[in-house]
Amino acid sequence: MKSFDTILKECEALSFDLNFTHAKKWKAEKSDRILVGYLPIYVPREIIHAANGLPVGIMGSGDRKQIIKGDAYYQSYIxxxxxxIIELALDKNxxxxxGFMFPAICDCVRNLxxxxxxxxxxxxxxxFDYPQNFEPQTGGVFYIQEMEKVMEDMYAINKIKVTDEKLNKAIKLYNKNRKLIEAIYAIRQQYPWRLSAVETYHILRAGIVIPVEEHxxxxxQVVEYISNERGEPMDNIRVVVSGSFCEQPPVGLIKSIEMAGCYIVDDDFMLGSRWIQGDINENSNSPLSALSSAYINQSTFSSAYYDVGxxxxKRLVDLAQKRNADGVIFSAASFCDPALLDRPEMQKECDAAGIPHINFQFHENTGQFKVIKEQAGTFSDSIKLWA
Amino acid sequence: MAAPTEAIKEKSMILQKDMLAKQFHDLSKAKELGKKVVYTFVPGNITELILSFDMLPVYPEINALQSGMRKKSASFIKDAEKIGFSEDVCTYVKCDIGMMLNGNIGPTGEKLPSPDLLLLSYTGCFTFLKWFENLERLYPGVPVAMLHTPYQEDGQITKDQIDYMVKQLKEDVIPKMEKVSGKKYDPARLSEMMKNSAKAEDLLVKVLESAKNVPTPIDAYFAGVYYIGPIFTAFRGTTAAVEYYTELWNEVQERMRLGLGPVTPEGEIKEQKFRLVMEGPPNWTNFREFWKIFYDMGAVIVASSYTKVGGVYDLGFRHDPTEPLESLAKYCMGCYTNMNLPQRVGLIEKYVKEYKADGFLINSIKSCNSFSAGQLMIMREIEQRCGVPVGFIESDLVDPRYFSYANIKNRLESYFQMLEQRKIILKRDGIEAG
Structure with missing residues (x-):
């Protein structure tokens, strides 16, 4: 068993390897393997796994790459x-x-x-169009058709047929993956000092660029390590961070929130890995229907998901209460229509539930965190002193 | 700069103004008359179906753009920002929310009725989804029907997609309309309306394609936004729309016969120096100033993508009375912003070539990612494929803070100078422009 420090260092390196070396090496080992890149938030990775593919999450270039060509493709207000992403593509990363999958989360990703x-x-x-109709016989069928299109795309490349058996096996692996991630969040809920939010972030982000078995x-191992005491409890408040489900905040921002006296007890940074709540049926005669049913009935909430009904x-408030959070930090990327259009309503619900909140905006390459740290610090102090 | 106080208007424009005035008046009296009101969107609207239940449609984007033209949008937007909406997000949404916060007074000064049904025709714009989530909260208890329009991801409309939409219409949208209106769905009535739709669509295409003539009798963008008004909104499927487009087509034919150019607020354009294809919606807060920059320089828009947001009829689609629901589905999926980027590039390329354009210009709108994301790539593609000069300006739909007259004028003047130089060089070298 590797030491915990080694695991953390390896995860950090994997998270920000913008050349996706590990994934490319995996592909090179066998001729019928394929790499399918996907953008935030969620895709059913099981279908890619079952087609001898590795789903690779492409979460942007963050603050690790200078954008030169990409800026020539987008106006300042996007x-x-x-x-x-364009910079990565043009630089041959x-x-x-x-192949690539672009989930239906906003017009920018759609046009990309x-x-x-x-x-x-x-x-x-x-x-990859998500159904916004949640009737199993309507939206559910549509979703299956969307998955089938991707399966046809992959089959055209490696001629690997996706069988029910392979799909059920993949579902089982990803069920385990989600269960372990939730176990980490559950431990952190009780003992947030045992694994920082930055470390958690690296561990989850590493998981989207390597095979699920390895993750x-x-x-x-992480669950085992943090089941034992590690670190020192601090006099921090507990917060849920919401709004960073697509463009990822720079790690410095997450760190700043923590250093300002906040334990991040839940977040939507790597939401795709936690999208489905609970297990998907792994013994189904129709695993595509099982995946579809899970999407319709077990999806978490997000700004990309039509929420009437x-x-x-309300779901954010429920989450904050479940996590026993003292407050909510709305942290959305600038010009992110989905997150920013949701914010007033979510703030209203927090107000109604008596949950304090603050908000700020970021770019993935934001380099100055002083203001954010001061804002989060004041938020933390105000809760500690007066809540 | 000062714009003339009295705009010169074509007869069809006056006709349209009367139609709109009546529409808003009817809306103001809807509750008294016992009419049910449906809030919905322009792209992918299913107006015929709404009208077939004798309900009245309200289009929040139209209210927003009207507020923009009437200089009311700035304060509405600020009011929405005061309750937490970010400066970064769509100004149509903020203008609409602000209008509601201020009593929901419509563009004609009459109060708009509250909705009895929120019909989210989710076509080509993700923000629509967010917009209606907000409306649903502003009008608690009002039923919401969602019609999810699949994107033309593969550049085509498939049978599965049509089935998906028809199923939604049959199982969700129509039952909700029946419940709200208290009337049964009448397919024969819907089909009858679609005959009118197809007639009006035929006429609109003739009007828009008249710009293939050199000189063109119409401006397909600044005047085009008026031409699409009735058919993209509350009148498609009605005899009033057929009458309007008949009148409009007669006018255009007459102008062609007399060899006249487009009518602007200051009269006919005498000299047409530049023929342009335009991508992107217009700015509404300074619409006349914006237009004036063009006609002062002798620039006419011969084709535009914005006039296709409510249907790309020139590609052949017509509402089909023999399969009304399937036809609605195809219509929704066929709208311009529901086309993928390669399709959009292909359409613009076709316009540049078929309309003998001298250049291609993008008005990139800060508020509208559906249009704007990817436009710089569209620009490069068109430049490569067509070999015409391309231009790029930026403004917003209804937020006057993002309309910088001097910047836009400077850029356009430089662009027109470039077109001028190109014409001189092409003429010198004996090459036909366009």
Whole structure:
């Protein structure tokens, strides 16, 4: 068993390897393996796994890459995320990827799928439309058709047929993955000092660029390590961070929140890995239906998800209460329409529930955190002193 | 700069103004008349279906753009920002929310009725989804029907997608309309309306394609936004729309016969120096100033993508009375902003070539990612494929803070100078422009 420090260092390195070396090495080991890049938030990775593929999360270039060409593709009022993706594509970081999936989360990501089509990056570029109708016989069927399109794309490349058996096996692996991640969050809820939010972030982000089997092994070890005491409890408040589900905040920002006296007890940074709540049926005769049913009935809340009938403001309050949080920090990327259009309603729900909140905006390459740290620090102090 | 106080208007414009005035008046009296009101969106609207239940549609984007043209949007937007909406987000949404916060007084000064049904026709714009989530909270208890329109991801409309939409219409949208209106769905009535839709669509295409003539009798962007008004909104499927487009087409034919150019607020354009294809919505807060920069320089827009947000009829689609629900589905999916980027580039390329354009210009709108994200790539593609000069300006829909007259004028003047130089060089070298 590796030491905990080694695991953390390896995860950090994997998280920000913008050349995706580990994934490319995995692919090179066998000729029928494929790499499928996907953008935030969620795709059913199980179907890629079952097709002998490795789903690779592309979460942007963050503050690790200077954007030069990407800026020439986007106006100043469009978020930073897609320009980082274009930079990666033009700098050949995404070479060797066989295809790309662009989930239906906003118009920027949607149109980015068209830009990949026009520049013919990868062998397929699939805009992955989520159903916004949640009737199993309507939206559920549509979702299955969307998955089948991707399966056809992959089959055209490696001629590997996705069987029910392979899909059930993949579902089982990802069930385990989600369960282990939730175990980490559960331990952190009680003992947040045992694993910092930055460390948690690295561990989860590493998981989207390596095979799930390897990630499950890492997660098992992490759970084991943090089941024992580690670190020192601090006089921090407990917060939920919301709004960073697509463009990722720089690690410095997460660190600043923590250093300002806040334990981040829940967040939506790597939401795709936690999208489905609970297990998906892993013994189904129709695993695609099982995946579809999970999407319809077990999705978490997010700004990309139509919420009439199940308002996300209330779900955020429920989450904050479940995590015993003292407050909510709304941290959205600048120009992120989904997150920013949701914010007033979510704030209203927090107000109604008596949950204090603050908000700020960031770019993935924000370099100055002083103001954010002061804001989070004041928030923490005000709760500690007067709440 | 001062714009003329009295705009010169075509007869069809006056006709349209009367239609709109009546529409807003009817809306103000809706509750008294016992009419049910449906809030919905322009792209992918299913107006015929709403009208077939004798309900009245309200389009929040139209209210917002009207507020923009009437200089009311700035304060509405600020009011929305005061309750937490970010400066970064869509100004149509903020203008609409601000208007509601201020009593929901419509563009004609009459109060708009509250909705009896919120019909989210989710076509080509993710923000619509967020917008209606907000409306749902502003009008608690009002039923919401969602019609999810799949994106033309593969550049085509598939049978599965049509089935998905028809199923939603049958199982969710129509039952909710029946419940709200108290009337049964009448497919024969819907089909009858679609005959009118198709007639009006035929006429609109003739009007828009008249710009293939050199000189063009119309401006397909600044005047085009008026031409699309009735058919993109509350009148498609009605005899009033057919009458309007018949009148409009007669006017255009007459102008062609007389060899006249487009009518602007200051009269006919005498000299057409530059023929342009335009991408992106216009700015509404300074619409006349914006237009004036063009006609003062002798620039006319011969084709535009914005006039296709409510249907790309020139590609052949017509509402089909023999399959009304399938036809609504195809219509929704066919709208411009629901086309993928390669399709959009292909359409613009076709326009530049078929309309013999001298250049391609983008008005990039800060508020509208559906249009704006990817436009710089569209620009490069068009430049490469068509070999015409391309231009790029930036403004916003209804937020006057993002309309910088001097910047836009400077950029356009430079662009027109470039077009001028190119014409001189092409003429010198004996090459036909466009």
């Amino acid at each position: 978020c930073h995320f897609p320009r980082g 995404l070479d060797n990827f066989d 799928s068209g830009m990949f089509k026009l520049s013919q990056k990868g062998k397929f570029q699939r805009y 499950n092994e890492i997660l098992s 199940n308002p996300k403001g």
